[in-house]
Amino acid sequence: MRAEATSVSDARLRAFVGYNMKRAMNVLQADLARTLQPFGLRMLTFSTLSMIVENPGLRPSQLAEALLIERANMVVYVDQLEQAGWVTRAPNPLDRRAHALHCTEAGACVYDQARAAVEAHDRRMLDGLRADEVATVRKALGRIEVGS
Amino acid sequence: MRAEATSVSDARLRAFVGYNMKRAMNVLQADLARTLQPFGLRMLTFSTLSMIVENPGLRPSQLAEALLIERANMVVYVDQLEQAGWVTRAPNPLDRRAHALHCTEAGACVYDQARAAVEAHDRRMLDGLRADEVATVRKALGRIEVGS
């Protein structure tokens, strides 16, 4: 028999919605990373690629602001996408400081495939919840995000 | 006028519940860190302290398992709590390999105060949501956590 037969309980922490959210987020993040790994993407590079595909020509600083990431860190993610041949940093004729980000054909291709996988993952994650329940979750997440 | 007057949109990413959850979690985490900072605690040290207060005598490895943290990393958090004088590592007479974790009086005191602050934070975070909506959110988070 073990030294501690008494069971350990996190019931007190379970009372906090934030604690449950963190645990759920852990699982979600690990699962999503597994989903994206075959495409050579991670959560942040996928988000970055998505923003570039959907907003062609945008600047890195706009990207950073939209994704709540520091400009300094965005450099790394754009670097990785550029080195993979999925994104290009074109000079911006209107502002020689800025870059205009565009995706390549290969980038659009991998994005389409990855997006389908992420959509499937998102659907699977909410499997068993009714549409109105999902709507409630979205509403709650929105409140938490802006409410601070 | 700026080079890019066209507005940047993350609408495509907003379609994913996971993306909204990550953004909400970012805000939550930053806000909770601010809440805990006056007490000299962070999310993980607070969770660790809570588990020790609520489960006196438990072993570090039990703690790690309950909080989904590697044993190797748990060492650091227990170290910090011990150095702050809030937790003690007592020898376990039944198993000389193991440690029995207990909180000190000072540890119980700071925990009570921090817990009240975290409870207030959790309540404020969900302000504006009905009880049944909160229940739905809890249910969804539970599904995501175990569903994988």
Next chain:
DNA sequence: CCCGTTTGGTTATGCTTCATAACTATCTAG
């Protein structure tokens, strides 16, 4: 009882995310 295996705690190391400071080049406003 002996010895291989397992377990508990620890140390070291590396990766990812994130924040900050500092620098250069460029733009903008007075």
Next chain:
DNA sequence: CTAGATAGTTATGAAGCATAACCAAACGGG
């Protein structure tokens, strides 16, 4: 024209997390 702001970059450090390796102690089959 000059001062200050902005865009991109580099360097650095903190936190969270994972893995491998190590030692001491416990366990279990022969």
